Amino acid sequence: MSYSANIPMIGAIILPNIGGFAGGFITRKNLRPWYENLKKPDVRPPNWAFGPVWTALYSGIGYASYLVYKEGSGFDGPAKLPLILYGTNLIANWAWTPIFFGAKDLKLALYEINLITATAIGTGYMFFKIKPLAGYIFIPYIAWLGLATWLNYSIARDNPSPRIVEIEDKTE
Template structure:
């Protein structure tokens, strides 16, 4: 039976990834009507409205999975220590993608970052599975979505080579030499 204190821990574990999602959602909304809508997209890009519910559910799942691993793996000082470190790493990579893509407009580096995130998500899922099977299974749709997002980011990068200029290059264009 779930104790009252366990419910607080579960809520905290689920809320942690959501907080980064909320901040990144705000950053994303600021760019949608400007820079982002002017990009070229592949035909398989989902509609914009799908991203918020998908990420909200993925964040909830990964948060709950982290609670299960923390609970079953002895917390931060037990066998869960390594998997929870991987979890924190993938969460930081997850949160880092939005500023790289939407604020810096770095299509190439956001692709590289997303590929690293996807690999870290896979490693986290395997590590979680070794402690709690359900926690590992929860990472399967997250891995699938990150794999899709990596492909989508790559195609956007390839379709928009002129959009890979850094913010500094936009502010001060390189001078042509003749």
């Protein structure tokens, strides 16, 4: 395989990470004091783990999209609908960080992460029908979304007025 033949694969791997990198800037800007002062479950990954895990997951689902694109004849074949659903999943995923960390809307973020999970399950299933390996690659992503959904739910439940926490921090 020549170098130029790898470009679509590399592009597919990089694409989902673009939104992840952009979300990282929003997250870092809002960790202190807002996020750090929220009540969070004791059992959760450390903050530093989220970046590497998301990078690995995004790279994996990007590679899966390349496999489906290649095996399913791109947008001219049976891969068209699964790839559209995948694009919808990426957009929904990229929107979560600005909702949670930017707007600090924990409940809307919870609805959003449920949409992300539903579209991830659908995408994984549709990818599996075209290229089983691509569907299997979605399993860690869906599992991590389950953890992320639980964390979002727990934080929303335990912090009914998160913006008040931020205001209180500024007055101390």
